[in-house]
Amino acid sequence: MTRLSQPIGAGQGIGRLLLDAAMETLQARGSERFVLSTAFQNEAARSLFTSMGFRPAMVEMIREADAHGLTP
Secondary structure (H helix, E strand, C coil): CCCCCCCCCCCCCHHHHHHHHHHHHHHHCCCCCCCCCCCCCCHHHHHHHHHCCCCCCCCCCCCCCCCCCCCC
């Protein structure tokens, strides 16, 4: 999917504020680690997460079901 326009509020720091607030709340409740997921193509989210100290930890592999059997 190609996005032709930016969502309202994009680039204004709202995501950072929300993520900071969520992590602060969770840490106050005893969380010791935060795990986030996003689509690989979502460069804005990956950039935000990296700038906030998150690092890649796992790779998820997917494949579409094949109508003609299990082998590609």
